[in-house]
Amino acid sequence: xxxxxxxxxxxxxxxxxxxxxxxxxxxxxxxxxxxxxxxxxxxxxxxxxxxxxxxxxxxxxxxxxxxxxxxxxxxxxxxxxxxxxxxxxxxxxxxxxxxxxxxxxxx
Amino acid sequence: xxxxxxxxxxxxxxxxxxxxxxxxxxxxxxxxxxxxxxxxxxxxxxxxxxxxxxxxxxxxxxxxxxxxxxxxxxxxxxxxxxxxxxxxxxxxxxxxxxxxxxxxxxxxxxxxxxxxxx
Numbered sequence: 001x002x003x004x005x006x007x008x009x010x011x012x013x014x015x016x017x018x019x020x021x022x023x024x025x026x027x028x029x030x031x032x033x034x035x036x037x038x039x040x041x042x043x044x045x046x047x048x049x050x051x052x053x054x055x056x057x058x059x060x061x062x063x064x065x066x067x068x069x070x071x072x073x074x075x076x077x078x079x080x081x082x083x084x085x086x087x088x089x090x091x092x093x094x095x096x097x098x099x100x101x102x103x104x105x106x107x
Numbered sequence: 108x109x110x111x112x113x114x115x116x117x118x119x120x121x122x123x124x125x126x127x128x129x130x131x132x133x134x135x136x137x138x139x140x141x142x143x144x145x146x147x148x149x150x151x152x153x154x155x156x157x158x159x160x161x162x163x164x165x166x167x168x169x170x171x172x173x174x175x176x177x178x179x180x181x182x183x184x185x186x187x188x189x190x191x192x193x194x195x196x197x198x199x200x201x202x203x204x205x206x207x208x209x210x211x212x213x214x215x216x217x218x219x220x221x222x223x224x225x
């Protein structure tokens with residue numbers, strides 16, 4: 001399954017809303033789709049699994065949704081620590097794959 | 108608290124075999140609940156799935172590696188290993204060990220840098 005993330009880059013100010021898209025080339029079984037955040041120089045961290053289940057410690061200004069082939073990550077009211085690169089990954093097939101990433105940068 | 112720590116040679120010559128280990132803390136490696144995963148990131152690029160191994164012995168590898176990858180678990184050493192044969196400059200990057208109850212990375216190590224160069 002090929003995952004296409006859009007946009008490539010979002011330039012936003014703190015307090016604004018970020019909307020990130022992840023589109024799959026075919027249906028993802030059981031909505032086995034995760035979102036990760038990676039900050040510069042750090043390992044990624046899990047934000048959401050099964051499309052909309054929030055991982056431990058993730059603030060509720062983050063929300064994940066979607067099903068089938070279209071998935072969305074929304075960050076309401078961006079905080080300075082929210083900026084970074086966001087990746088989606090599917091594990092609905094025997095060969096997990098990542099999307100290319102969306103960079104959320106401070107305007 | 109589950110912690111993962113990768114280690115490796117840092118520098119590998121082209122055509123040689125890369126061997127990396129991931130040390131797993133607190134006896135979690137004997138937990139049949141987890142998939143042990145390797146992911147890499149080329150400099151300035153995105154994440155790439157290498158493969159996974161479950162405690163049952165079931166493995167899965169990305170077809171993009173053309174059969175060059177293999178993984179194993181050594182419970183006596185609390186380690187998960189990755190071997191990548193016939194390396195080229197394209198294998199240069201940051202290699203992460205991770206784990207999760209499914210093939211997803213709930214927990215990550217900090218990564219280990221690998222450079223392929225003569």
